[in-house]
Amino acid sequence: MHIQDECSDKTCEAKPKENWKPKLNWPLVLFQIYLHTTALAGLWFMIHFAQWKTIIYLVFLVSFGMFGLTAGAHRLWAHETYKAAWPVRVFLMLMQTLSCQGTIYSWVLEHRIHHKHYGTDLDPFNYKRGFLYSQLTSHCVDSHPLRPQLEKEIDMTDIQNDAVVMFQKKYYWLLMPIFSLLLVVNAPVEYWEESILVSVLMIGSLRVTILLHALWLIPSSAIVWGLDPNNRKSEETILVFLVTKSLWPQYHYVLPWDYQCGEYGTYGQGCSTGFIRVLAAMRLAWGLTTITQAGIRTGLATAATTGKPVIKCLEEARTSTLIDEALGVESKFY
Structure with missing residues (x-):
């Protein structure tokens, strides 16, 4: 596991109490103001001037970009909830870009x-500072002074051994401007004579802003979709009329390796979960890690009888070949 590991005694002693006050980084603030202002302009142009082809194209780009974020960056690479063939990894890498x-x-x-230091000042998106901070302000402030030290504590060996990720890392500033800006913005102008201004504001600013907020919602989801176990009134929030509140976001922070746990407060549902299952059925994904009810009972019983940590016992009881065996998956890609 690469998350929720206990820090060493020396490291813990070196960390200050939670009294750090974030400081605004004004270049980042101005950039976010510019991005969101042009995105609002793009929304206005979409309503009044854009062609239907451009609107459909925007939905297409946002949808596939979401797969790159949820099924790719989050579930495949950050938490290793499943393994994927190299064509799938390349596709998800491009969509994340x-x-x-x-x-x-x-x-x-x-x-x-974020997972290792969840809910503390060392968490880049500390939800205890409120939704606005977790969702937006945290991206407009300077990093915690201990950030370089925190990065050294994280085991990134698996990522460093992934040729697709390292290729993107090496050539990102070539791939992103060409693939994510120039080509996608030029397509409506070139193929169905959309206005350059409409394409820049919609396919450029509006698309990027939507995807950024969708990405930022991943660490903020516990505030929107989750119930706070320490707050008896958390279920009384008016959000119950808009979204389904549950403990699934908290479940994700306990068992982050379960591929079925959705980013936005669901479990076993959603397009990303379905996408991964389709990949498994096509023998392009395998090792879909999850845990059954019997596994949970076994893990809890083991913890009760042995005194071992509950999380460790649940990890030992997890099932990494449940769907593979059911489908007879034996991928030919490596």
Whole structure:
């Protein structure tokens, strides 16, 4: 496991109490103001001037970009909930590049820090500071002073051994401008004579902003879709009228290796989960890690009888070949 590991005594002693106050990084603030302003302009142009082909094209790009974020960066690389053939990894890498959110390597590193220090000042998206901070402000402030030290504590060996991720990391600043900006923005202008301004604002700013907020919702989901076990009134929030509140987001932070746990408060449902299952049926994905009810009972019983940590016992009871065996999966890609 690469997350939720206990830090060493020396490292823990070196960490200060939670009194760090984030400091705004004004270049980042100005960039977010610019991005969101142009995205709103893109939304206005979409409603009043854009062709239907451009709107469909926008939905297409956002949908596939989401697969790159959820099924790719999050479940495949950050948590290793399943393994995928190299064509799938290349596809998901390109789709993640559409988000313009940096390399997969940097995203995985930050997400593993987020899991390891969840709910503390060392968490880059500390939900205890509120939804606005977790969702937006955390991307406009300077990093914690201990960030370089925290990065050294994270085991990234698996990512460093992934040729697809390292290729993107090496050539990101060539891939992203060409593939994620120039080509996708030029397509509507070239193929169905869309206005350049509409294409730049919609396919450029609006698409990137939607994907960024979708990506930022992954660490913020516990606030929106999750119930706070320590707050008796958490279920009384008006969000119950808009979204389904449950403990599944908290479940994800306990057992992050379960491929069925959705990013937005669901379990065993959603397009990303279905996408992974389809890949498994096509023998392009395998090792879909999950845990059955019997496995949970076994893990809890083991913890009760042996005194071992519950998380460790549940990890030992997890099932990594459940769907593989059911489908007879034996991938030919390596």
